[in-house]
Amino acid sequence: xxxxxxxxxxxxxxxxxxxxxxxxxxxxxxxxxxxxxxxxxxxxxxxxxxxxxxxxxxxxxxxxxxxxxxxxxxxxxxxxxxxxxxxxxxxxxxxxxxxxxxxxxxxxxxxxxxxxxxxxxxxxxxxxxxxxxxxxxxxxxxxxxxxxxxxxxxxxxxxxxxxxxxxxxxxxxxxxxxxxxxxxxxxxxxxxxxxxxxxxxxxxxxxxxxxxxxxxxxxxxxxxxxxxxxxxxxxxxxxxxxxxxxxxxxxxxxxxxxxxxxxxxxxxxxxxxxxxxxxxxxxxxxxxxxxxxxxxxxxxxxxxxxxxxxxxxxxxxxxxxxxxxxxxxxxxxxxxxxxxxxxxxxxxxxxxxxxxxxxxxxxxxxxxxxxxxxxxx
Numbered sequence: 001x002x003x004x005x006x007x008x009x010x011x012x013x014x015x016x017x018x019x020x021x022x023x024x025x026x027x028x029x030x031x032x033x034x035x036x037x038x039x040x041x042x043x044x045x046x047x048x049x050x051x052x053x054x055x056x057x058x059x060x061x062x063x064x065x066x067x068x069x070x071x072x073x074x075x076x077x078x079x080x081x082x083x084x085x086x087x088x089x090x091x092x093x094x095x096x097x098x099x100x101x102x103x104x105x106x107x108x109x110x111x112x113x114x115x116x117x118x119x120x121x122x123x124x125x126x127x128x129x130x131x132x133x134x135x136x137x138x139x140x141x142x143x144x145x146x147x148x149x150x151x152x153x154x155x156x157x158x159x160x161x162x163x164x165x166x167x168x169x170x171x172x173x174x175x176x177x178x179x180x181x182x183x184x185x186x187x188x189x190x191x192x193x194x195x196x197x198x199x200x201x202x203x204x205x206x207x208x209x210x211x212x213x214x215x216x217x218x219x220x221x222x223x224x225x226x227x228x229x230x231x232x233x234x235x236x237x238x239x240x241x242x243x244x245x246x247x248x249x250x251x252x253x254x255x256x257x258x259x260x261x262x263x264x265x266x267x268x269x270x271x272x273x274x275x276x277x278x279x280x281x282x283x284x285x286x287x288x289x290x291x292x293x294x295x296x297x298x299x300x301x302x303x304x305x306x307x308x309x310x311x312x313x314x315x316x317x318x319x320x321x322x323x324x325x326x327x328x329x330x331x332x333x334x335x336x337x338x339x340x341x342x343x344x345x346x347x348x349x350x351x352x353x354x355x356x357x358x359x360x361x362x363x364x365x366x367x368x369x370x371x372x373x374x375x376x377x
Contacts, residue, residue, distance in 0.1 A: 010067045011040065012165065013158035016205050026065065028058050037205060040068065044169035069162060074115065084120045084170055088163070089113035090135070114152050116184055118163035120173055128178040129167045131160055133194050134185025139219050140254045141242075143286060145318045146184040155185070157196035164197075164207060176207060179214045182238070182282075187216050188224035195231055202233055211235050217282060219255055222267035229274045237271050238280040238311075239264060243290050244298030252290075261302060269306055279308045285331055286315050287324040296337035303343045310338060310345040 009022060020033035035053055039045040046068035048059045071088035078084050091113045119130040134154050137147040163183075168176045179201055181187040187194045198214055200206040217238040218224065228237065241261070243249035249256040268279045281303060285291040303310050312335060315325045326334075331347060338345040 008065060008067050010070055010156060010158035010162075011036075011046075012068075012161035012200070013156055015200070015203075023058075026061050028061070032058055036062070040165070041206060044165070046165075069166070070159060071116070071162060071166075072113070073166075082122045082172070084167070084173075086118050086163075086166060088116050088118065088166075090116070090159070116155070116159075116163070118167060118183055120167040120170060120176075122173070126177045127173050127175065128180060129164050129176050130180050130183050131163050131197075132183030132185050133160060133181055133187045133190045137185050138189060139186050141219070142252055142254075143242075143284065143315065143318070143321060143323045145321070151185075154190040154193060157193045157200070160193060160197040161200055161206075164201060168207065176209065177213060179207075179209055180217065180238075181215065182217045186219055188218045188221070188228065191224065191227060198231075198233060198235060212277070215280070219253055220259065220264045220267075221255065222259055222263045225264070225267040225271055229271050234275040234277050236277055236280065237268065238282050239268055239308075240284075241281045241299075241302075242284045244295045244302060248290055248295070252286075265302060265305055268308070272306060279306050281308050281310045282313060283310055284313045284315055285326040285334065287326040287330070289323065291326045291330050291334055293333065293337060296334045297341075300338050300341035300343050303338070303345075304341065308343075310343055312345060312347045314347070314350055316350065 011019070014022065016033055016037055019036065020030060023032045023036075024030065032054065036048075036051065039051045045051060048054070048062035048066070048068075051059060051062075054062075071090055073086060074089045075087040076084065077087075114135040116132045116135050118132055121128045121130060132155065135152040136150055137144070138151040140147040140150065164176060164179065167173065179198075181194060194216065198211070198216070201209050201214060202211050211233040212235075214233075215236040215238050216228065217240055219240045225237070225239075228235075240253075241249070241264075242252055243256075243261075246256065246260050249261065271277070272279055281299075283290075283299065299310065302308075312331060314331060315323055317323070317325055335345050335347055
């Protein structure tokens with residue numbers, strides 16, 4: 001058996017066939033891959049030494065050659081509404097510092113790394129995983145903490161799936177039922193990794209989640225949406241619209257300089273015509289910015305062109321950003337205007353506000369605390 005020549009491989013980057021081929025190169029039996037997939041996906045076991053029906057030499061080889069969890073858990077927060085949020089760190093390198101003349105490992109919160117958030121949102125009938133596709137974000141929406149500092153890296157499909165696996169086996173979750181790519185990053189800017197992750201989330205050997213219960217949310221470039229038209233699974237497409245006209249949208253979303261709402265609607269209509277899946281508009285309400293009555297009237301006109309569903313989202317404040325949460329009466333008035341114009345509209349329940357619920361907010365707060373020497377585990 002050869003173990004020295006092969007670099008560590010992330011388990012979740014593999015399909016069963018690919019992992020069987022990997023195991024064969026290491027001299028393992030052909031059925032070993034199936035055993036490992038059962039341990040990981042069915043039982044939640046990611047320590048090869050605990051996979052008791054494997055030969056000891058195979059356990060040792062897997063320990064050396066395969067990364068099951070590549071992220072370190074930096075924080076695990078639980079909200080009063082049972083939402084759970086993980087802050088994960090992908091180490092860049094191992095560093096130490098001198099203390100009394102001796103090298104001492106840095107605390108995890110001070111080690112250099114790339115941090116990413118993932119969230120499990122429970123309701124009475126659902127367990128939804130909100131996954132990140134990138135560390136940071138290239139879009140730079142002016143209201144969002146995810147893009148502060150820009151894009152650091154694209155995540156691999158394995159790193160995306162690792163988030164789902166960690167959430168799936170948190171205490172009290174039971175089993176994930178829904179997936180939303182609404183965490184950090186722009187999913188369609190990391191197209192190959194996201195779509196490969198979706199296949200595993202959907203596969204019977206993976207998470208066995210219906211494609212219709214998987215949502216990819218995009219800030220929207222028409223060519224990226226049209227690329228998704230050719231994808232083989234009919235996932236739900238959500239467009240992060242956030243404004244009813246191009247002028248307002250361009251003040252909020254830098255990428256809006258490169259396209260118009262009309263062009264985005266055309267691309268979304270193409271997706272709808274091909275897949276039969278209704279489009280959802282995500283609309284983040286910012287007090288006195290995009291939550292006025294005339295904004296609702298404009299949004300209704302756009303939504304009716306596509307028969308699009310509209311999710312209204314009340315802003316979660318981010319320290320240092322100049323936006324405020326809208327008044328409850330204004331949100332309800334906005335919803336009522338849409339309903340009067342026969343738009344299917346819902347107000348998304350605010351979840352986890354007591355655990356830095358806004359996308360990228362926990363990462364932002366962790367970095368701010370680290371810079372002032374107040375980071376906690």
